[in-house]
Amino acid sequence: MSNSNRKKSLRVQGSWAAPPRRSTLPKHESQRPTDVPSTHKSASISWAGKQTDTVVNKSLSFQNVPPQDLKEPPKLKYLRENGEHILGSTDRGCSKVILNANFIPSNDADWMFETLLNEIQWKQQKNLKYGPDYKEPRLTEWFSNHPYHYSGVEQAFNPHWHPLLTALCDRINQEYRLHFNAVLANCYRDGHDSVDWHTDSEPALGNCPPIASLSFGDTRNFDLREIPATVS
Numbered sequence: 001m002s003n004s005n006r007k008k009s010l011r012v013q014g015s016w017a018a019p020p021r022r023s024t025l026p027k028h029e030s031q032r033p034t035d036v037p038s039t040h041k042s043a044s045i046s047w048a049g050k051q052t053d054t055v056v057n058k059s060l061s062f063q064n065v066p067p068q069d070l071k072e073p074p075k076l077k078y079l080r081e082n083g084e085h086i087l088g089s090t091d092r093g094c095s096k097v098i099l100n101a102n103f104i105p106s107n108d109a110d111w112m113f114e115t116l117l118n119e120i121q122w123k124q125q126k127n128l129k130y131g132p133d134y135k136e137p138r139l140t141e142w143f144s145n146h147p148y149h150y151s152g153v154e155q156a157f158n159p160h161w162h163p164l165l166t167a168l169c170d171r172i173n174q175e176y177r178l179h180f181n182a183v184l185a186n187c188y189r190d191g192h193d194s195v196d197w198h199t200d201s202e203p204a205l206g207n208c209p210p211i212a213s214l215s216f217g218d219t220r221n222f223d224l225r226e227i228p229a230t231v232s
Contacts, residue, residue, distance in 0.1 A: 010218035011188040012116045014165065051095030074226070088226050097224065098176075103214065113216035115164055122187050128152025138193045150202050155184070159199075172212050180212060189221070199227065 018030055033176050040135065052151050079085050085205045122139035124134070129151040142148055142155035143165055149155070161169075161183075186195065213222065 010113075011212060011215065011220060012113055012120075013186045013188065014116075014183045015170070015186070015211060015213045017208060019130045077181060087224060095226070103175075108194075109216055112164060112168075116162070116185065116186065116216065119164075120185055120187075124183075125153045125155075137197075139187035139189065140194060141185045142182070143185065146201070146204065147183065148182065148184070148204065150198070168214060172214070176210075178210055178212070178213070188218075191220075198227070 077085075077087075079097070082099050082101055082193070084096055084098050087097060089095070096196050120141050122141055124139050125136050127134050129134045136153070140155070143158050143161045145157055147155060147157045165183055165185070169183060173176065173180055188194065200209065215222075
């Protein structure tokens with residue numbers, strides 16, 4: 001397979017996490033990448049019910065909701081231009097994302113993609129969120145001096161950073177004046193691989209931690225949506 005075709009068939013993505021800075025940003029959750037129909041590869045459920053013989057007769061009734069109580073779904077925003085974009089602003093603060101499509105020159109992106117794809121020891125983790133035998137539809141590897149836990153997945157601490165990841169992390173820290181100390185590398189093998197909606201709200205990451213995502217390979221959508229305020 002040529003390098004050109006190989007790039008189109010796989011996707012590698014890394015997400016860095018840093019200690020939180022003082023901020024009042026509203027939380028957003030993300031989905032990486034969107035599970036779009038594709039025959040290409042990409043390198044960054046079921047439930048059980050109990051059978052019963054008891055028949056329960058119930059009827060469903062629907063009530064009209066007053067128009068003033070209906071909530072309009074948020075309009076989709078497509079971010080294609082480099083720079084800072086405000087995603088939303090509430091009484092909790094302002095949420096923003098910085099897009100830098102040229103962070104890695106195209107002539108470097110190809111060999112970086114091949115290096116990460118071939119030299120990282122990718123694993124497929126079980127995710128207890130959907131059951132003890134559910135395997136995540138992607139491959140991952142964790143790099144940090146600290147362990148990481150999410151949705152029943154336990155990523156053991158791994159201080160043996162790949163040299164390229166170390167260089168990329170250093171550059172991101174220098175460019176954006178942050179202090180990232182961990183990276184979760186993801187390999188999306190095809191258009192069916194994905195990651196579920198999540199908030200990066202694990203206690204180990206602190207409150208409103210900055211997140212950096214760097215992607216190589218095939219193109220996918222990176223979706224964000226705001227978490228509505230909780231009414232108590």
